[in-house]
Every structure is written in C-alpha cells, then in structure tokens.
Amino acid sequence: xxxxxxxxxxxxxIESPMQNVNQVVLEVGKGIFGxxxxxxxxxxxxxxxxxxxxxxxxxxxxxxxxxxxxxxxSFTPEDFRRNIAVTNCDLNSxxxxxxxxxxxxxxxxxxxxPCKYIAEKLDEKKTLTQMVHKAGLRAQIIKGGSIDxxxxxxxx
Numbered sequence: 706x707x708x709x710x711x712x713x714x715x716x717x718x719i720e721s722p723m724q725n726v727n728q729v730v731l732e733v734g735k736g737i738f739g740x741x742x743x744x745x746x747x748x749x750x751x752x753x754x755x756x757x758x759x760x761x762x763x764x765x766x767x768x769x770x771x772x773x774x775x776x777x778x779s780f781t782p783e784d785f786r787r788n789i790a791v792t793n794c795d796l797n798s799x800x801x802x803x804x805x806x807x808x809x810x811x812x813x814x815x816x817x818x819p820c821k822y823i824a825e826k827l828d829e830k831k832t833l834t835q836m837v838h839k840a841g842l843r844a845q846i847i848k849g850g851s852i853d854x855x856x857x858x859x860x861x
Contacts, residue, residue: 708794708858710806711766712782715740723783728853731809731846736760737788762787762817764841765796772835787817787841794858796842803847807856810848817841 714723718741729737736743742759764787769780782790789806799813819836 708791710789710852710854710856710858711792712790713852713854714783714786714788714790716786717741723786725783728851729788730849730851731761732849733846734760736846740788759843760846761789761811761844762841763789763791763796763844764817765794765839766790766792768836768839771839775835785840789852791858797838799842799844799860803861805859805861807852808848808850809846809852810861811844812847814843814845817843 713726713729715726715729715737716723717739721741726739729739731737732743736759764782764785766782769782769785769790772778773780796813797816800815801813803810803812805811816838817840818838819840
C-alpha cells in the first residue's frame with residue numbers, strides 16, 4: 706500500500722473552519738503545530754493530559770465520496786474535521802501499526818468513529834451509521850517532522 710496525501714487540514718479553534726494547507730509540522734506529544742489539539746483546545750481535549758490518539762487524525766477520500774454518492778451529498782474532507790485526507794490507503798488496516806509519511810512516523814491507535822458532534826455539525830444523522838468504521842484513524846506521532854502534499858504513506 707502506498708497511499709497519497711490529498712489534503713492537509715488544521716483548525717486554530719473549535720469554532721474555526723478547517724483550513725487546507727500545503728505543509729504541516731508534527732511534534733511528538735503535541736500534535737500538529739497550529740491545530741487546535743496542539744494547544745489542547747479541541748472538542749475532545751483533556752486539559753493537562755495529552756492522549757496519544759489525539760495527535761493526528763486521518764480519513765480516506767474514497768469513504769467520503771461513497772457517502773456523497775449514496776446519499777446525493779457534497780461533503781468535503783474539511784467537513785469531517787480530520788487532519789490528513791488520503792487516497793489509496795486502507796486506514797483501518799493501520800490500527801496497531803507504524804507507518805511513515807515523509808519523514809514523520811505515526812502509529813495507528815484506533816479507528817476514529819463518527820460522533821454526535823460531527824453528525825450535528827454536518828446536520829446529517831446518516832453520517833453516524835454510514836461512516837461507522839469508515840470515518841478515519843487516530844494516530845500517535847512517534848517521530849515528528851514535516852509533511853506536505855507530495856508525501857506518500859508507507860507501512861513500516
């Protein structure tokens with residue numbers, strides 16, 4: 706599997722929309738520089754306690770497209786509030802595995818299931834059932850560094 710990065714996304718706060726950027730810097734134990742979780746200001750942040758599954762989130766473009774096609778919707782990667790959107794990569798298979806994106810090494814911690822917060826933000830209850838086991842991956846940063854849109858995903 707050699708996945709490709711489609712979008713890199715950050716949001717400065719809970720209320721801020723996700724912004725597409727060309728490059729991000731990931732820091733061990735902190736997350737993505739400039740993102741709300743980096744400063745423990747995300748919806749699911751535990752103040753004072755950094756959880757490794759909050760470092761970075763990924764989602765497959767193919768799953769978003771399937772949801773859109775089946776229900777005649779037009780969701781974008783920004784709508785799901787994940788940090789990295791990928792193509793040609795089975796994220797579910799990366800749970801418990803280390804993988805590399807550019808110089809960064811991540812470890813898949815657990816699936817990022819759809820939640821009530823996302824369903825309400827998208828105003829679509831269909832996302833809760835349609836996107837179960839398809840809403841992404843929560844990953845821990847093992848080795849920090851920068852990644853850009855030209856990076857590939859390689860399983861280690």
